[in-house]
Structure formats: structure tokens, C-alpha cells
Amino acid sequence: MPLLVVGSIALDDIETPTETRKDQLGGSCVFFSYAASYFSQVQMVGVVGDDWPDAHTQLLETRRIDTAGLQKIPGGKTFRWKARYQPNMNDRETLEVHLNVLEHFNPVLPASFQEAKFVFLGNASPVLQLRVLEQAKSAKLVVADTMDLWINIQNDELKALLKRLGGLVLNDSEARLLADDDNLVRAGKKVLDMGPKFVVIKKGEHGAMFFSEHETYVMPAFPITDVVDPTGAGDSFAGGMMGYLAEQDDFSPTSLKRAMAHGTVVASFTVEDFSLEGLKRIDRERLDARVTDYRRMLSF
């Protein structure tokens, strides 16, 4: 079952306490797609500029990723993001953001993408996310990500979007902001009351929480000794989760929980290296082996 994702495509400059890397392949759409491609075909929609190396497109196409929705803007520059991680590798500081071609991004789904049943709306303005939603007429599960900016400046539009979502994925500080509640469990339930059928709160190194009408649970992150670069962990988590659901063609509570586990494990490979390097080293077999380890870890 193909999975549609619309999101940012970026060239990142990353500073960790021990290393600096420039022009790293990144962006929510990229991490999501690569992670999801272990499980299902992916249809990606995003925008890049002239500076976008064709090699990146080719890399994505070596996977089950359809890049027909990749818009290249002549004379434009690709979205750029520069960040520095604190020694704890969980907190980071954004040093520079250059929206470039992302500023006027108007996602248009190729005809073949409009039939997608599983849809992920990467972090973008809720207005833009709604515009994508209108085009994905066959969707049976739509999940979105958001961020503090939209909670602050497009709150009404975001609330309108929430009523139309199957799921919302957001991080802990965003959940607290959106719900106006410091207790994450309560915050998750309040966001659930805003409309989505389920809510996933990402807690970085502390894992993720799941909320639906019937269930509340927490899944810890898979413990990693050498976290090299956490960039893309949340997007890889979402990609693994949605990819698993699309593969199963099901989003029952049981599938959702297994999807959370698979997302958690995919993310644990992402943080072991810069950009997609950690993911590029693994295959489905290695991924499934870590899922088995993870299951064992949580059994008592």
C-alpha cells in the first residue's frame, strides 16, 4: 500500500560536540521517506533548488521511493538549516534557517499520488497541510506533524486541521504548548479531544507516548551507546511508524502499537550516524532483529 508524504527537503549544517558536517542530506520528507521505504512504497512530495545534487534523488530512487512529486525550482535554493547539539545530544539550538524555495512551496500531487490511502503531512503551515489533504481524496489514514510556530500563529487553522486527522505526531514541548498543560499525559489527552483519532508525543531520547480513545501508553527509546547525530530521529520514527501501517494496510490498535515499536527502532539507527548514513547501513533483516531485541527488552 503506497504511502504519501509531503514535507521539507533540506541541506543541513550540523554541529555536534565532536564534529561538524556541512550540506548534509536532510529534511522531514527525506528522513521519513527513507525510513518508511523499509516497509512500503513511498510517494514523496517536496521542493528543492538548483543546488540540489542529483545524487540525492538517485539515492532515494534506489529505495522504493517515487520522486515524481519532487519539484525543482530553477534559480531557487534548497531549504537550509543549521543547528548545534548540546553535549547531552537531546537539546539543540537552531543557528540558521533559510527557507529559500520552501517559502513559496505549493505542493501539487501528481495524479498517481492522489490515490494514496496512507498520507503523512510533514511539519508545515496547517493551511498548506489542509491544501494537501484536499488533494488526497482517497486517504483512509492521514497523520500530520506540526510545530510551535503554527501552534502560536495559526492556531485556528491548526485546530481545523486537527478535526480532520487520523493522527497527530508532535514533540513533548509542542504538546505542552498546544494543550496548555505541563503534564504530558494530560496534554496528550487534551490534544486527542481536539479531534485526531490518535496522538503520538515524541520525547526524544525518552521515547514516545501514544494516546487514543481506548489506550494510553509509553514506549521508551531503544538505548543507544553512541548517539552521533539525532537529526531526523523524529521524522524517521514517523516514517517507520507510517511505513509499517501502510505495509500492514491496517491501523487497528494492535498495528498502531507495533508501528510505534518499528518507528522507535528505525529512529535508533538514524541517530547512530549523520544524515541517512545509519539507515543506509541496514536492511530489513537487521531492523527486524532489533525489533526482536526491543520486544525482549520490554518483556518481564
Added chain:
Amino acid sequence: MPLLVVGSIALDDIETPTETRKDQLGGSCVFFSYAASYFSQVQMVGVVGDDWPDAHTQLLETRRIDTAGLQKIPGGKTFRWKARYQPNMNDRETLEVHLNVLEHFNPVLPASFQEAKFVFLGNASPVLQLRVLEQAKSAKLVVADTMDLWINIQNDELKALLKRLGGLVLNDSEARLLADDDNLVRAGKKVLDMGPKFVVIKKGEHGAMFFSEHETYVMPAFPITDVVDPTGAGDSFAGGMMGYLAEQDDFSPTSLKRAMAHGTVVASFTVEDFSLEGLKRIDRERLDARVTDYRRMLSF
């Protein structure tokens, strides 16, 4: 199998964002003992002053807690601690500490306590902890807690203690300090290399991590909607964990993991109210029911 605990007994003043409570029954020894008493007999050793209400001793004695090791210092005052919780209920500020009778506490084990097989050394100077260790000649599992103060000012003594421990329990910031490593997984392994057979890192609302020669795992906290007062959660966790081990009379990897789960669940009841109020409301059946929920939560 009786379980010996030596630790602080306190009267706490607690400020949460919504409520202030004075003279609350507290201290590591109290929370630990009450939590452990769901599983095993407890022998507690601690010190109080003239201001200690007999009703508190009587409350502990309604449980399987032997208070023969409770020293009452004539003319002395009980240890007092005053703290304020931040709105997130995970971070707190210590406002006042009055060691009082704790300052010159010299734990002496009653003869009947010297045969204890399971021993918990609550947070205290490693010198004092070693002195208790010398008296517990029959111990087959000794687990200790510690804090940043001792890591900073009695590092050599702490390192000497670590070589003699079955287990060390400490919180995340203390583990980072002791190991001089911001990555918690690496920090846990480094502390393990200092001598204890296993290490447990408590992460507050994010649960706990376990490290031994053979295993590294994380168990999330049980999600609680209404956290009223987190005071004593870590000590209740340790009490539930050690109580379970003493009940099983076993500390194999399987028992240790189940003990972690039981400790996690006991702590989840503690944070639902002030002082021991949350624990006082439950019985073993209710506790076991939540352990079952917790096991289900972690299965996928």
C-alpha cells in the same frame, strides 16, 4: 526474606504549583520501607528527634515494618527538608535542608537485623554506608543509593563502596556526574565498570534504565494523569524493587527485571498523592493489577 534498609527519616514541607503541605512524613527510609512492605518484611534503621510523632511509627508498624532500628534522640530534632516543584512536576528546587539529628547519625543494627540477606543503603555518606555494610555480615545482595554531594566530596570513599556493591541506584544527573559522560547509556556502563554487579539509573517521569554485564534496558514510568507530589517516587521505586527481590529471595536477571517493573508501578502510586497517602490507599491486589496493565502496555 527480611529486607534491611538504612536511610533518612524526614518531615517535609512540599510546595507544588497548586498546594503547600507542611510536616509531611517523608525521607528515603520511610518511602522505601512502606513500598517494600507490599512484598516482604522490612527492618528499618533511621534516626528521629523529639518532634517525631509516635503516630508515624505506629503507621509503619501496621505494615510488615520492624522499627526496632529507629533511634529517637532526646532533645534532637528530626531531619527537615523543604522543596518546591516546578509546573512540570519533574524538576524541583530544594528550599531548605535542616539535617538536625541526621548530622551525627551513627546507624547501629539491632542484633536481629544483622542477619539480613537483602540490604539497601539509602543515600548517605559512603563512609556511613560502609559502616553499615560492615555490620550486615550475612548480606547476599547489597544495593546503595547515592547523590551528587558524595560524588563531589567523597569520591574515593564512594569508589571504594562501589566495589563492594551488588547494585547501585542513582538518578540521571548523578550518573552523568559520576561517569563524567552525558550519554546515559554510556554513563551507566561506565558506572558498572566501577564495581557494582548492576546499575539502575532513575529518570523521574521518564522511567529507569538497567545495566548489568549482560543486559541494558529501559523501562518507562507508568503514565499518570494527575501527578500530585513526586516526592519519594525514587525511594518507592527502590523499595518496590528490593522488596520484590527479597520476596523472591532471588536476584537473577529475570527477577531483577520483574523487580524493576514492580518498583516502577509502586512509584506510580506514590506520585498520585502527598507523602504516603497514595500508597496507603492500595493493597497488593491493586498493585498487581497495575503491574498487569504495565506488562500489557509494553507488549506489542
